[in-house]
Amino acid sequence: MGLIGEFKEFIVKGNAIDLAVALIIGLAFGAVVTSLVNDVIMPPIGAVMGGVDFSKLSFTVLGEVKTGEQHPVTQLVVSKDVPAVVVGYGKFINAVIALLIQGFAVFMIVKIINRMKKAPVPVTVVAAAPPADVVLLSEIRDLLKQGR
Numbered sequence: 001m002g003l004i005g006e007f008k009e010f011i012v013k014g015n016a017i018d019l020a021v022a023l024i025i026g027l028a029f030g031a032v033v034t035s036l037v038n039d040v041i042m043p044p045i046g047a048v049m050g051g052v053d054f055s056k057l058s059f060t061v062l063g064e065v066k067t068g069e070q071h072p073v074t075q076l077v078v079s080k081d082v083p084a085v086v087v088g089y090g091k092f093i094n095a096v097i098a099l100l101i102q103g104f105a106v107f108m109i110v111k112i113i114n115r116m117k118k119a120p121v122p123v124t125v126v127a128a129a130p131p132a133d134v135v136l137l138s139e140i141r142d143l144l145k146q147g148r
Contacts, residue, residue, distance in 0.1 A: 034098050
């Protein structure tokens with residue numbers, strides 16, 4: 001079997017197709033959850049907290065340094081403009097909330113699938129009692145085996 005045949009066998013296997021479908025659905029689900037967090041959940045939370053937009057929350061570690069000025073950390077004179085160093089922790093808060101929502105959604109999906117996969121309770125079949133003549137013949141056979 002050549003390389004193309006092996007590749008065809010690999011692609012046709014159910015696992016590769018299932019993985020591709022899961023990846024596509026997962027990416028779409030991620031976009032939906034990101035929109036849910038950024039556009040639906042965070043604005044009311046920001047409004048309750050006094051009009052705060054979490055995605056814009058940040059603090060500046062180091063301001064912008066213009067050409068010819070001395071850099072505050074290295075103490076060297078810069079030859080071109082150095083942009084400010086900004087830590088955007090608001091976007092991080094949005095990402096954590098999105099992660100929690102996605103994790104909870106995946107947990108619920110797995111929980112539902114596991115509930116659907118549970119094996120049904122086995123039904124015990126009780127055999128009907130054999131007829132009296134069969135019981136009598138069985139007793140006779142057992143007595144003959146014992147030598148009586």
